[in-house]
Structure formats: C-alpha cells, structure tokens
Amino acid sequence: MAVLLIVISIFMIAFSYVFFPKKSQSVMAAEKEYLKVDDKRITSDKELKSLLDQYYKRSISVENLIYELDKQIPKNQDLVDKSELLKKEYYATLKKDKVFGFRNIKIFLGHLGMPIVSIALALCLLFLFLKEDNLFFRKVSLWFSIVGLISGLFYVIWVFYPSPDVPEWAYILLLFLFSIIGTVLMYFVSRYLYKLSEIDLVFKVQNLLNYINFDIKRKYINKNDREEYMDDFLGEIDKLYKKR
Secondary structure, rough: OOHHHHHHHHHHHHHHHHHOOOHHHHHHHHHHHHHHHHHHHHHHHHHHHHHHHHHHHOOOHHHHHHHHHHHHHHHHHHHHHHHHHHHHHHHHHHHHHHOEEEOOOOHHHHHHHHHHHHHHHHHHHHHHHHOOHHHHHHHHHHHHHHHHHHHHHHHHHHHOOOOOOHHHHHHHHHHHHHHHHHHHHHHHHHHHHHHHHHHEEEOOOOOOOHHHHHHHHHHOHHHHHHHHHHOOOHHHHHHHHHHO
C-alpha cells in the first residue's frame, strides 16, 4: 500500500502542472486593467496625431487645433499616468506570482515533474542492483540508476538553485558536481536502508523458523514423526542457505 501511494504521488507531481492555468487570477486581473487603460491611451495618441495631420493638411484652423488640443492633452496625459501606474502594478504582480524564479506555479511544476520521476526510477533500479544476483543485470541496473540519478538531480538542483553571479561554465560544473555528490549519498543511503531491510527480514525468518521448529513440532507433529520432520526441516533450511 505504501509503495502504491508513493507511485501515485510521483505520478501526480509529474502531471500536476496541467491542472494549473497559464496565468493566475491576480495576474490576469492586473493585465486586463492595464491593457484596458493602455488601449485608451493608444486611441488618444492616435486622435492627437490625427488632429496634427488635419492641421498640416489645412483641414482645420489654428484656433480649432488649439481648442481640441486643450481638451485632448490633459486627457491623454491622465491616461499615460494611469497606464504607467497600472503597468508597474502588473509587473509587480508578475514578480509576486513567481515560484523559484519561474513565472508561475505551472511552469515550475512542469520543469520539476520529469526530474522527480527520473530520480524515483533510478532509486528503484538502485534497489534492484543491491538485490540482484545476476552480474549482467547488476551492471545494467547500476549504470542506468547512476545516469538517472545524475540527470534527475541536475535538473532538480537547477529548478531550486537560481543561476549565481558566476560564469555559465562554472554554474553547469557546480550543478554536475552537486548531482554527483547527491548520487553518491543516495547510493550509500539506499545500501544502508537495504541492509536494514535484510536485517529485519532475518529476524522475521528466525521468528518463523522458531515457530516451525518448536510450536508446530510440539503441537501438531506426533512424537514418532518428529525425528523425520526435523530431518526434512533442516534439509530445506540447508537448501535456502545454499541458494543465498
């Protein structure tokens, strides 16, 4: 059940970005207000330009031009001021909506999902490497797990670690270095956890063997058959240890 929950969680992380909009409600509202006023400003600019064109073409007199400009210029300036203010608010909302340097949560999760899946699959291969007896499959699972861990960790670190004020080559080198260190740590942690699981399994097997050897023999096996039962029992145990 625990494994199923982990698999479902990883799957949800990988595809969770599809459930988020390209822009948040606050960004869309700020953008709508800014564009509405800015469109009016553009229209006002066109009207002023049209007045000047009419004057140069002698379609209107100087008096009419001055009269219209007196009405249009304050209106245009007011729209310019409002447009600039709303533009600043819009960019401030965009900045507030960022997640670890990405424009929004959708883009952030989109970049994070696949590396998480890569790391999860690589860890599974690493556990298979620790458990597998066949030399060929051990090599295959080990190298694929290393490649998956380094690739996944590289992009996960890239997602959470913004580019510092260093040359690009040094930044990429740092990411690879952190990825390799993380891979080595995961290898030793996985090996430690696997050893713990083996120890736990040994204890469980011992408890089962004690139950079979003592409780079952005493409660369910006739005295005349106990010697034969123990011979068969010990023979099966020897087979198990030979397989290991």
